[in-house]
Amino acid sequence: MNLGRPHAAIVDLDGTMVDTLGDFVVVLNIVLGELKLPAVDRAFVARTVGKGSEHLIRRTLEAVGAGASTYDDAWARYQQHYSRINGAHAIVFAGVVGGLEALRRRGLPLACVTNKPTGHAVDLLRGKSLDRYFAVVFGGDAFERKKPDPLPLLKCCEALGTEPRDTLMIGDSSNDAQAARAAGCPVVLVTYGYNHGEPIRDVDADGFIDRLDELQLA
Incomplete structure (x- = not known):
């Protein structure tokens, strides 16, 4: 795995830094129960x-046999409950703090780019004491398109002042890799995430790691 000497790194959130499945399960089932x-x-x-x-909400409603007309109600309920529960049933993956510390010691500016809404992402990072590592945080509502579209990564590189070829993407899924x-960024994927x-x-991808603190850079 030869990743060269990146000038910055972009890190995904759900499934890469934090195991948030517990939050999603709880919130979705509260909404479904209410409906x-x-x-x-x-x-x-x-x-x-x-x-x-x-x-996530559309696929969930399809899976339980609800009609499309249920979406707006489900969306509003989901946002209300997620804001309250965000992080309560989530844990930081082993090796994440050590990995972020190692990247910071190298002097790399770090960004978090996630498809989670920006407000929820910022609150989660703060709640798990990870916010201090990141110069910028962009969620799924920050730009016109989400990952796997390259736009969020390209805009993030602009914000960091780095070229895509010098900006490492660290994620857990085909969304991140695509x-x-x-975008033209090198990409490493963690093996413990979700990936649909x-x-x-x-x-x-350019490499795979079992823990973030196992990342080796030139």
Whole structure:
């Protein structure tokens, strides 16, 4: 795995730094219960997260047999409950703090780019004491398009003042890898994330790590 000497790094949030499945399961099932719809399990959520809250809610409603007309109500309830529960059932993955510390010791400016809404991302990072590592945080509502579109990564590179080829993307899914490839960023994927239920090592990436603190740079 030869990643050269990156000048900055972009790090995904859900499934890369923080295991947030517990939050998603709890919030979705509160909403479904209020709408008198069947519950979903952790395995379903693990296959479905990663493409933004809108996608998660639509897929969940489809899975439980709810009509499209339910979406607006479900969306409003989801936002209300998620703001209250955000981080309560989530844990920082082992090796994340050490990995971020190592990147910071190298003098690399760090950014978090996630498909989670920016407000929720900022609150989660602060709640888990990870916010101090990041110069900027961009959520799924920051730009016109989300990952796997390259736009968030390109805009993030502009904010960091680095070229994409010199900006390492660290994520957990094909969303992150596809966005990085299209933007021209090198990309490393963690093996413990979600990746829509698909084998992570089948994804086109420059390397794979089992813990963030195992990342080796030139």
